[in-house]
Amino acid sequence: MSSIDFKGRVAIVTGAGGGLGRQHALALAARGAKVLVNDLGGARDGSGGSVSAAQAVVDEILAAGGEAIANGASVTDFEAVQAMVAQAVATWGRVDILVNNAGILRDKSFAKMDLADFRLVMDVHLMGAVHCTKAVWALMNEQKYGRIVMTTSSSGLYGNFGQSNYGAAKLALVGLMQTLSIEGAKNDIRVNCLAPTAATRMTEDLMPEAVLEALKPEAVVPAMLVLAGQEAPNRTILCAGAGSFEAAHITLTNGAWIGLGGDAPERLADRLAEVTDRSGEIVPQSGAAQGSNEVGKAMANAGRH
Numbered sequence: 001m002s003s004i005d006f007k008g009r010v011a012i013v014t015g016a017g018g019g020l021g022r023q024h025a026l027a028l029a030a031r032g033a034k035v036l037v038n039d040l041g042g043a044r045d046g047s048g049g050s051v052s053a054a055q056a057v058v059d060e061i062l063a064a065g066g067e068a069i070a071n072g073a074s075v076t077d078f079e080a081v082q083a084m085v086a087q088a089v090a091t092w093g094r095v096d097i098l099v100n101n102a103g104i105l106r107d108k109s110f111a112k113m114d115l116a117d118f119r120l121v122m123d124v125h126l127m128g129a130v131h132c133t134k135a136v137w138a139l140m141n142e143q144k145y146g147r148i149v150m151t152t153s154s155s156g157l158y159g160n161f162g163q164s165n166y167g168a169a170k171l172a173l174v175g176l177m178q179t180l181s182i183e184g185a186k187n188d189i190r191v192n193c194l195a196p197t198a199a200t201r202m203t204e205d206l207m208p209e210a211v212l213e214a215l216k217p218e219a220v221v222p223a224m225l226v227l228a229g230q231e232a233p234n235r236t237i238l239c240a241g242a243g244s245f246e247a248a249h250i251t252l253t254n255g256a257w258i259g260l261g262g263d264a265p266e267r268l269a270d271r272l273a274e275v276t277d278r279s280g281e282i283v284p285q286s287g288a289a290q291g292s293n294e295v296g297k298a299m300a301n302a303g304r305h
């Protein structure tokens with residue numbers, strides 16, 4: 001059986017004052033990591049803030065014999081995030097693991113949503129993760145080691161009524177992961193996404209009671225530990241909830257060569273079922289794969305249309 005331990009490793013977990021982040025921080029510390037516990041300490045919609053939420057988790061880790069420090073930075077503030085990373089480095093000399101977990105909700109149907117709520121959710125989830133990742137990126141490249149976990153969501157992967165802002169931000173993190181996993185690979189920086197389902201204050205009024213019972217946040221933690229571990233995969237979207245695990249993939253169908261010409265739209269419309277048919281679809285390893293696939297089909301059909 002694999003063994004996953006974090007002795008000598010330094011981890012930053014954002015939004016770790018409660019919910020999933022708290023469980024992530026406790027589990028990393030229990031397996032030997034030194035953990036910077038970040039949390040703005042605000043309400044579910046992102047209002048307010050205090051370092052006491054992070055400090056309470058640090059106290060739990062210390063009481064269990066672990067090592068941890070608290071940080072109250074908002075992930076939306078790049079200078080504060082840089083100071084957070086500097087705090088971890090000043091205390092322990094390195095940062096091996098970053099779990100981008102902080103998040104808020106501002107749910108409304110798109111018709112009723114104002115743009116300020118759209119921007120704020122993008123800012124916390126997407127730019128928050130960008131700030132934290134940027135602040136550790138040079139360090140991880142110099143160390144030639146890094147494990148970064150982005151917290152995405154089924155709302156981003158598949159959609160959910162009332163969560164256009166949240167879904168857009170969460171799928172943006174998948175896009176960020178796709179490229180960073182390519183750019184970081186040469187220095188053993190592995191970047192992955194976690195898509196959790198858990199009963200936390202974020203979901204307490206979105207799911208029925210019995211379902212919430214089954215969805216303990218602790219049940220998501222194994223997926224995070226695997227993605228943060230030495231033997232982590234790279235570029236995986238791991239879904240986790242209630243003790244079940246799945247992988248989500250962004251696939252490309254075999255498609256069809258339609259060619260050029262004034263009637264190409266009509267020919268495409270006629271063959272759309274063939275273009276979208278999923279048999280034989282692939283998971284491209286970079287965006288270049290789509291282009292070369294298309295050029296390949298065009299070359300094979302050179303001379304037609």
Ligand code: NAI
Pocket residue numbers: 014015016017018019020021038039040041042043044046053073074075076100101102103104124128151152153154195196197198199200201202203
């Ligand atoms: P939560 O609301 O319990 O935890 C989020 C934490 O982030 C809070 O402690 C909050 O204070 C902190 N936070 C918010 N804004 C911050 C900021 N600007 N800077 C630093 N910290 C900030 O929610 P939960 O459920 O534990 O969510 C954790 C992550 O998992 C989020 O990214 C969420 O979007 C994601 N997620 C959760 C799902 C679930 O079923 N609970 C489903 C899919 C994704």
